[in-house]
Amino acid sequence: MQRVHPQDRADFQKVIDGASREATDFEHTYRLLLPNGRVKHVHAIAHTLQNVSGNREFVGAVTDITAQRHAEAVIRQQEAELRDVIDTIPAIVWSALPTARIPTSTGDTQSIAGCRQSRSPDQVGMP
Numbered sequence: 001m002q003r004v005h006p007q008d009r010a011d012f013q014k015v016i017d018g019a020s021r022e023a024t025d026f027e028h029t030y031r032l033l034l035p036n037g038r039v040k041h042v043h044a045i046a047h048t049l050q051n052v053s054g055n056r057e058f059v060g061a062v063t064d065i066t067a068q069r070h071a072e073a074v075i076r077q078q079e080a081e082l083r084d085v086i087d088t089i090p091a092i093v094w095s096a097l098p099t100a101r102i103p104t105s106t107g108d109t110q111s112i113a114g115c116r117q118s119r120s121p122d123q124v125g126m127p
Helices: 009-022 066-088 109-113
Strands: 026-033 039-050 056-064
Touching: 009 026, 039 066
Parallel strands: none
Antiparallel strands: 026 039, 039 056
16 A cells, blocks of 8 residues: 555555455556656456455456556647647548548538538538
8 A cells, every 4th residue: 555656545445445345356557656756557456265264365466557558648649739730720631430430520621611510520511
């Protein structure tokens, strides 16, 4: 508990308390604060075992997912930057899926092409 990031301690404690009280397996993602100040993101999964005396112990694994979390943050940042570019260029930028669903189009679609973006993000329609 000492190494669990201060912002994650309450939630971490709830998960552990619940698993201990109810003898349930658990899966939880949280952060560790290392002595050098670095933060590690980890994913824990555990199975509860109980012996004939009623004593419980958790058997499981903790996986370091720090690189995955950093990669996700980079992707979110790049998506936000791309959205800013798409929203500010005076052109029609859109993408389409093989199903003909159009998940992304610029707000300038109507003024440039005379099309309107429908209420549903699934399609762009003609006026």
